[in-house]
Amino acid sequence: MQQNPSIISRIMNGSIVLQILIGMLAGIAVASFSPDTAQSLTFLGSLFVKGLKAVAPVLVFVLVASAIASKKQGVQTNMRPVLTLYLLGTFLAAVTGVVASFVFPTTLKLVAAAGSTTPPSGIGQVLNNLVFQIVDNPINAIATGNYIGILTWAVALGMALHHASDSTKTLLNELADGVSRIVGVIIRFAPVGVFGLVAEAVATTGLSSLLGYSQLLLVLVGAMLFIALVVNPLIVALTLRRNPYPLVFTCLRESGVTAFFTRSSAANIPVNMNLCKKLGLNEDTYSVSIPLGATINMAGAAITISVLSLAAVHTLGITVDVPTALLLSILSTVAACGASGVAGGSLLLIPMACSLFGISNDVAMQVVAVGFIIGVVQDSAETALNSSTDVLFTAAACIAAGDVEQPAPQLATNRA
Numbered sequence: 001m002q003q004n005p006s007i008i009s010r011i012m013n014g015s016i017v018l019q020i021l022i023g024m025l026a027g028i029a030v031a032s033f034s035p036d037t038a039q040s041l042t043f044l045g046s047l048f049v050k051g052l053k054a055v056a057p058v059l060v061f062v063l064v065a066s067a068i069a070s071k072k073q074g075v076q077t078n079m080r081p082v083l084t085l086y087l088l089g090t091f092l093a094a095v096t097g098v099v100a101s102f103v104f105p106t107t108l109k110l111v112a113a114a115g116s117t118t119p120p121s122g123i124g125q126v127l128n129n130l131v132f133q134i135v136d137n138p139i140n141a142i143a144t145g146n147y148i149g150i151l152t153w154a155v156a157l158g159m160a161l162h163h164a165s166d167s168t169k170t171l172l173n174e175l176a177d178g179v180s181r182i183v184g185v186i187i188r189f190a191p192v193g194v195f196g197l198v199a200e201a202v203a204t205t206g207l208s209s210l211l212g213y214s215q216l217l218l219v220l221v222g223a224m225l226f227i228a229l230v231v232n233p234l235i236v237a238l239t240l241r242r243n244p245y246p247l248v249f250t251c252l253r254e255s256g257v258t259a260f261f262t263r264s265s266a267a268n269i270p271v272n273m274n275l276c277k278k279l280g281l282n283e284d285t286y287s288v289s290i291p292l293g294a295t296i297n298m299a300g301a302a303i304t305i306s307v308l309s310l311a312a313v314h315t316l317g318i319t320v321d322v323p324t325a326l327l328l329s330i331l332s333t334v335a336a337c338g339a340s341g342v343a344g345g346s347l348l349l350i351p352m353a354c355s356l357f358g359i360s361n362d363v364a365m366q367v368v369a370v371g372f373i374i375g376v377v378q379d380s381a382e383t384a385l386n387s388s389t390d391v392l393f394t395a396a397a398c399i400a401a402g403d404v405e406q407p408a409p410q411l412a413t414n415r416a
Helices: 007-013 016-033 035-040 042-069 075-103 123-134 138-144 147-160 166-188 190-205 213-240 245-262 269-278 283-296 299-315 322-337 345-357 361-400
Strands: none
Touching (some): 016 035, 016 190, 016 361, 035 190, 042 138, 042 147, 042 166, 042 190, 042 345, 042 361, 075 213, 075 283, 075 299, 075 322, 075 361, 138 147, 190 361, 213 245, 213 299, 245 269, 245 361, 269 283, 269 361, 283 361, 299 361, 345 361
């Protein structure tokens, strides 16, 4: 006799998007009808932010170290064109996010602790701070949320273990998976955290605080659409010397739409594999490039990291020069490539980018919480861009190299 799943099981396995939406609406309702009650529930939002703050440094460290240590030898030779397109697309996405943030500056409702933020005077001070953050003790870096130091030690450890035994690499991968599962559990409490955060915001400043996030969301989604419909087609056109839009629209329709609703690049891998087969690409290539792209091809994540980080910068009145903005684009690219595969994983890397500007971990985590509030739309659009681009760039690299078994109409027509 089959037993019905428990309420807890249904909640843990239910749609996180729907649950966050319900939490947001419940927070608005409670704050509107009983502001005093809403104020008494603010600890729920604080507890959620505290949990993210605790696990994010460890997540960044193990994910980056595991990815570098587990990189297979010999893959770079066959995958170089695909990897080049992946990294170029992610970097241009980060630059687009930075430019969009300066053209349409957005501010947030943040509570900055006194003395918690020390804005740099220019690129010289940024680089000086960067050097001292790099040489920080790894334990202290994780304990204090020094993400630059965490990234440095993660890269160093990953390179040192690149030639380690398979059992060591397996252990590191399993450690990364374990931490990701812990993050997944914490994120499952996002609806409760969003409820507390929204209730506090509405009770304190009214609905205008939530409406203020609409501009931020428009900047994020607008930048992602610009990448999907302008920048990526331009990259493909320069690679193939032909009209890229038939292929672009095919990838968006058959991969992007599915990824928008699943909100997981990893879960969309089978869809992308089937699409690559339908396009007639070489299986030896796409069987490697698609799973790899689900890990490192993160244009949407690069936009999210750069836009939300600069929203915090604008809120705190920090001046950013061009070299620092370029450095942010590079850091956002690197951070995006190490983003966790769980829903909202890119948000946990925002403190790393904020650290460039002397923004404290406490303030940066408030920005992460804002990301979860708008994540109902933001994370879906981000995943759709990430996943559809995996197929797009794989197809472009395959065609350019003649690595196509049976060309589909999207690949064989519309030559410029």
